[in-house]
Amino acid sequence: MTEQAPPQQSAAPATGDTRVRAEKLLTDILGLMGYPARLEFQDASDGSLAVALHFEPGPPPGVENGKRSQVVDSLQFLLNKMLHRPGVERRWVLLGAGVIPEPRPRKEPQAPAPAPAPAPTGAAAARPPAPARAQPQAAAPAPAKAPARAPAPPAAPPAKRGEVDERTLEVGEDALLHAAARKLAEKSASLGRFYAIAAMKQDDRARVLKAVSGVAGVAVTGEGEGRCRRMVFSPEKPAPLPRKLLLPEDDEDDFEG
Structure with a gap:
């Protein structure tokens, strides 16, 4: 064999x-x-x-x-x-x-800051600095005290660059979005639940704010900046979640690959 x-x-x-x-x-x-x-x-x-x-x-x-x-x-x-x-x-x-994505450019590491100039040594270090000459000052009469003024009110913080208040935008009507946003606001107020809508255009966020105007028991605001901005529905009387809807307290290490 x-x-x-x-x-x-x-x-x-x-x-x-x-x-x-x-x-x-x-x-x-x-x-x-x-x-x-x-x-x-x-x-x-x-x-x-x-x-x-x-x-x-x-x-x-x-x-x-x-x-x-x-x-x-x-x-x-x-x-x-x-x-x-x-x-x-x-x-x-x-x-x-819809398109083939292009690779994103990588950030180049910044050059280190230049080292400070070395301290003088030898004869230059031993030589004491020349004393400054005192300038004669002419005697001047004491100025009269100006009347005390009230402190100026603090200036309002400047608006962030590119920030726009969606409530002031003039946008067209969207019947489906209007009905969905109003229904979600009423649901948040009645159940006491917090909801958020992300990945929306600026015009759509303005339509949501106009649609929920007048709904009692809930406040709808825009939070975040840029692509991370979202519409948050906050009820006036939040209610705790039922125990069956709470996530189990698992260790995050169990989900690591």
Whole structure:
């Protein structure tokens, strides 16, 4: 009998497996979201994998083709967390809505501050500085005391650059958004629950504020800046959540890969 060689162990995942796994995960996630999309892959110049999401028939709320959004950024973060597991090749995946995303430029490290000039040594250090000559001053009459003035009121803080009050914007009517925002405000007031709507355009935030005007028992305000700005519904009488709706007190370390 001839001695057989031991079976070879499977090698680590190849480079092409990143695209296969990314395509499978994206198809499953977008299907669960209810927004399927056709995926277009392309190798980026920095070695990452760029993916264009062509939503069919249309993108989810808050997503515009050719522009960044919180929805696509969150999906990209989740996808890379699921792909970069121990023992698996690490290759960053970029997502774009309707277009192939371009790699983001990396910040260059700042140059260190120049070192201070060395202290003088030798004869220069031993030489004492020349005393300053006293300038003669002419005697001047004492000025009369001015009457005391009332302290000026503190100046109002300047408005932040680019900040606009949505309540002052003139926008067109949106019947569906008007009804949904008003219903959510009434629900927040009746149940005592806090709600928030994110990833909205400035015009839509203005429509929400106009729609909830007059709803008693709830205050609707805009919080945050830029892409992180959101509309928050705060009831006047908050109610505690039922115990069955509370999240279990699990250790965060259990969820680390």
